[in-house]
Amino acid sequence: MWNAWKLLATWLTYGVLVLAAGAAMLLGKADAVLVERLRVQVADVVAPILESVSRPVDRAADVVASSRRLVDLVEENSALRQEREHLLQWQAVAQRLEAENAQLRDLLKLVAEPEARFVAARVVADPGGAYAHSLLVNTGRRDGVEKGQIVLTGEGLVGRIAASANRVSRVLLISDLNSRVPVAVGEGRARAILAGDNSVYPRLIHLDPDETIASGDQVVTSGITDAFPPGLPVGTVVSVQHGDVRVAPFVKQSRVEFVRVVDHRLPALIDDFLAGRTETPILPPLQLPAAANAQLSASAPAEAQAEGTAAPPTVVPLPVPRPGDRIRP
Numbered sequence: 001m002w003n004a005w006k007l008l009a010t011w012l013t014y015g016v017l018v019l020a021a022g023a024a025m026l027l028g029k030a031d032a033v034l035v036e037r038l039r040v041q042v043a044d045v046v047a048p049i050l051e052s053v054s055r056p057v058d059r060a061a062d063v064v065a066s067s068r069r070l071v072d073l074v075e076e077n078s079a080l081r082q083e084r085e086h087l088l089q090w091q092a093v094a095q096r097l098e099a100e101n102a103q104l105r106d107l108l109k110l111v112a113e114p115e116a117r118f119v120a121a122r123v124v125a126d127p128g129g130a131y132a133h134s135l136l137v138n139t140g141r142r143d144g145v146e147k148g149q150i151v152l153t154g155e156g157l158v159g160r161i162a163a164s165a166n167r168v169s170r171v172l173l174i175s176d177l178n179s180r181v182p183v184a185v186g187e188g189r190a191r192a193i194l195a196g197d198n199s200v201y202p203r204l205i206h207l208d209p210d211e212t213i214a215s216g217d218q219v220v221t222s223g224i225t226d227a228f229p230p231g232l233p234v235g236t237v238v239s240v241q242h243g244d245v246r247v248a249p250f251v252k253q254s255r256v257e258f259v260r261v262v263d264h265r266l267p268a269l270i271d272d273f274l275a276g277r278t279e280t281p282i283l284p285p286l287q288l289p290a291a292a293n294a295q296l297s298a299s300a301p302a303e304a305q306a307e308g309t310a311a312p313p314t315v316v317p318l319p320v321p322r323p324g325d326r327i328r329p
Contacts (some may be wrong), residue, residue: 071115118262119143133176133198139261142168148264156233156250158259158319174249175202182224183234186217194247201238201246213240229264
């Protein structure tokens with residue numbers, strides 16, 4: 001019996017609500033101004049109540065969010081401390097290697113490489129297509145940019161200057177069909193040539209078949225020619241299939257906006273050498289110790305008298321050939 005009355009009360013409540021909703025709709029259609037005033041009055045009465053109820057909820061949400069941020073900060077602080085200790089260890093190793101490198105350079109009397117000069121430039125056009133991969137930058141001969149200079153970004157090698165005008169220059173990308181870059185692959189420094197073929201992933205050619213190349217190996221410039229200095233980052237090996245080795249460049253062509261045009265002065269030095277403008281000869285004259293010269297001078301007449309022959313003629317040191325001299329047979 002009680003369940004029946006409860007069910008009846010529920011249905012009556014639903015009916016009253018439906019009727020009230022219908023009456024409100026009819027009233028809104030009949031007198032929109034009156035309904036709007038009623039709505040504003042109800043909102044004005046209910047707003048303080050809702051505000052007082054929402055304040056504790058908002059504060060609780062702020063406390064929960066602050067707790068989460070505190071936990072995240074503790075974890076981030078711990079991770080940063082570990083990273084700092086790791087970097088300090090690497091800093092000590094780098095400082096030790098730097099000092100050792102300086103000592104070895106001084107011991108070997110290694111001639112330092114010429115300092116590089118660079119000019120920052122902005123990419124103003126991308127005229128490349130299916131048959132050419134190149135960029136136009138807003139620097140030219142008036143800024144010291146010449147054909148053959150290297151173009152870099154913070155990520156790695158972009159290409160070389162293929163042509164320069166007074167105000168703009170064209171950059172030949174390493175993925176272009178005409179691009180050839182001498183590179184070293186992996187920790188074993190396997191020598192190869194990075195050849196562009198107008199695809200996203202240029203390939204390695206002239207690679208020793210006995211070399212072991214795997215995906216993930218780093219590719220850098222080898223520096224065996226006058227075009228590129230050694231150690232410039234180029235890309236990563238992404239595919240090795242039946243002798244076809246593909247490299248993913250570090251620099252994405254579509255993301256290049258600003259570049260550095262670098263002049264390492266290596267071609268200029270080689271041109272000076274070939275033109276005979278070097279200040280010192282490449283091979284110094286041979287000089288024997290004084291004791292050795294005295295011994296040779298004393299032994300030569302004695303040997304000549306013992307053998308009954310004339311003393312050997314005086315040895316005149318041959319001049320050292322200088323760059324540009326023509327050698328005659």
